[in-house]
Amino acid sequence: MRLCIIGTGYVGLVTGTCFAEVGHDVVCVDNNAEKVRQLQAGKIPIYEAGLEEMVPRNVAAGRLRFTDSIADGVESSDVVFIAVPTPPQADGSVDLSFIEGVAREIAGCMTQYKIIVDKSTVPVKTGEKVAETIKRYNKARVDFDVVSNPEFLREGFAVEDLMKPDRVVVGVLSQRPVVAMREVYAPFDAPFIVTDINSAEMIKHAANSFLALKISYINAVAAVCEASGANVVEVAAGMGLDKRIGRQFLNAGIGFGGSCFPKDLSAFIKIAEQLGVDFRLLKEVQTINDGQMDRFVKKIIETLWVLKDKRLGVLGLAFKQNTDDVRMSPAIELCQRLLKEGASLRVFDPKAMDKAKSILPPSDRVEYVTDMDEVPTGCDALVIATEWPDFTKLNLERARGELAHPIVFDGRNLFDKAEMERMGFLYKSVGR
Numbered sequence: 093m094r095l096c097i098i099g100t101g102y103v104g105l106v107t108g109t110c111f112a113e114v115g116h117d118v119v120c121v122d123n124n125a126e127k128v129r130q131l132q133a134g135k136i137p138i139y140e141a142g143l144e145e146m147v148p149r150n151v152a153a154g155r156l157r158f159t160d161s162i163a164d165g166v167e168s169s170d171v172v173f174i175a176v177p178t179p180p181q182a183d184g185s186v187d188l189s190f191i192e193g194v195a196r197e198i199a200g201c202m203t204q205y206k207i208i209v210d211k212s213t214v215p216v217k218t219g220e221k222v223a224e225t226i227k228r229y230n231k232a233r234v235d236f237d238v239v240s241n242p243e244f245l246r247e248g249f250a251v252e253d254l255m256k257p258d259r260v261v262v263g264v265l266s267q268r269p270v271v272a273m274r275e276v277y278a279p280f281d282a283p284f285i286v287t288d289i290n291s292a293e294m295i296k297h298a299a300n301s302f303l304a305l306k307i308s309y310i311n312a313v314a315a316v317c318e319a320s321g322a323n324v325v326e327v328a329a330g331m332g333l334d335k336r337i338g339r340q341f342l343n344a345g346i347g348f349g350g351s352c353f354p355k356d357l358s359a360f361i362k363i364a365e366q367l368g369v370d371f372r373l374l375k376e377v378q379t380i381n382d383g384q385m386d387r388f389v390k391k392i393i394e395t396l397w398v399l400k401d402k403r404l405g406v407l408g409l410a411f412k413q414n415t416d417d418v419r420m421s422p423a424i425e426l427c428q429r430l431l432k433e434g435a436s437l438r439v440f441d442p443k444a445m446d447k448a449k450s451i452l453p454p455s456d457r458v459e460y461v462t463d464m465d466e467v468p469t470g471c472d473a474l475v476i477a478t479e480w481p482d483f484t485k486l487n488l489e490r491a492r493g494e495l496a497h498p499i500v501f502d503g504r505n506l507f508d509k510a511e512m513e514r515m516g517f518l519y520k521s522v523g524r
């Protein structure tokens with residue numbers, strides 16, 4: 093099928109590339125001409141496993157191309173996906189101006205029937221507004237349908253999630269676009285759910301908020317574990333074997349971050365409020381998440397007492413493993429909190445150092461180290477801030493020798509507690 097994807101961020105670029113990979117004819121549009129030029133030259137602006145090989149392969153096969161013109165994209169496709177940012181506003185609501193702007197532009201250049209599909213995470217009822225907008229600005233009176241098709245990919249596993257989705261959700265205002273949507277997703281082996289457009293939009297916010305709730309739940313359990321001497325990792329394993337609960341998203345840590353959960357949670361609370369519902373449960377999820385960072389910083393201060401003039405090694409800057417994304421990263425927030433307390437930092441991340449430098453600039457108190465094993469050198473303690481599996485390969489013998497004191501604060505429970513203690517570390521993790 094001929095598909096257009098507007099927006100080449102994490103969602104748009106991976107979606108467009110995977111659609112091309114399964115044989116569709118895809119044009120990706122971005123209003124950032126420089127980014128388009130880079131993509132045309134085969135330069136991928138984000139780190140996402142598999143993408144670097146897939147993009148040039150599909151470009152070479154003639155199934156994938158990039159343009160900065162919406163008119164070009166709309167003209168050369170039957171189904172147009174909107175995958176532009178929906179950033180948060182100060183009051184927690186979502187800024188929908190990019191969606192609205194793109195809807196108007198699509199309306200202005202349609203010359204024949206199109207299906208316009210929203211992939212961005214948006215508040216319930218946005219699809220109805222998009223349909224109204226397109227109708228209003230579509231002077232040529234061309235027929236169209238609006239569909240909601242939320243994306244559930246995780247950064248760091250985006251290609252895998254897209255190629256093998258748990259489900260495909262398609263929300264419609266009428267049945268007309270369903271056949272075409274089935275055709276788009278025919279190459280993917282996944283349950284295909286057709287529902288009304290409001291429910292589809294709600295599924296995305298309800299799913300993300302539930303996952304965030306799961307994390308806050310286990311973080312709250314971790315606090316009780318710490319107070320009682322139980323071990324949260326054992327507790328999560330025991331709970332997770334119940335199929336109704338599941339083990340995933342039960343990893344206690346320094347709290348969730350990223351460009352989705354914090355934003356989507358605030359948005360869902362705001363949407364409910366605007367509809368007259370006080371979603372107190374989700375407000376508590378936020379409170380627990382904020383408190384999780386406070387508790388971890390407190391743990392560091394309780395152990396090291398005064399942080400002023402102390403030097404800490406920090407492993408991890410990305411908001412989670414397998415990504416170079418540092419937006420709303422708990423690891424960066426932790427660094428900022430430690431700096432505020434007067435500490436100096438030696439930091440490392442396998443992929444996110446370049447992007448981190450714009451938020452956490454190198455200085456006499458922030459030193460970027462290119463070799464993980466050199467981070468502990470001359471530090472008073474080591475802090476683990478991101479759940480990169482590679483960190484478990486740290487040379488612990490060497491770290492113990494190079495740290496001024498063998499102290500490790502593990503905010504992601506990456507290491508075996510008993511083993512760390514056997515090696516002589518003062519080892520503080522979360523809920524163990």
Ligand code: UGA
Pocket residue numbers: 213243244245246247248300303307340341342343344345346347348349350351352353411412413422479
């Ligand atoms: C999340 C959802 O998982 C995706 O399904 C969704 O499509 C995406 O948001 C989106 O709305 O676009 P993502 O933000 O990429 O994906 O990352 P997650 O893997 O969900 O992790 C979010 C945060 O939770 C990270 O900071 C991670 O470290 C933290 N986390 C995750 C925990 O603290 N504990 C866990 O057990 C799992």
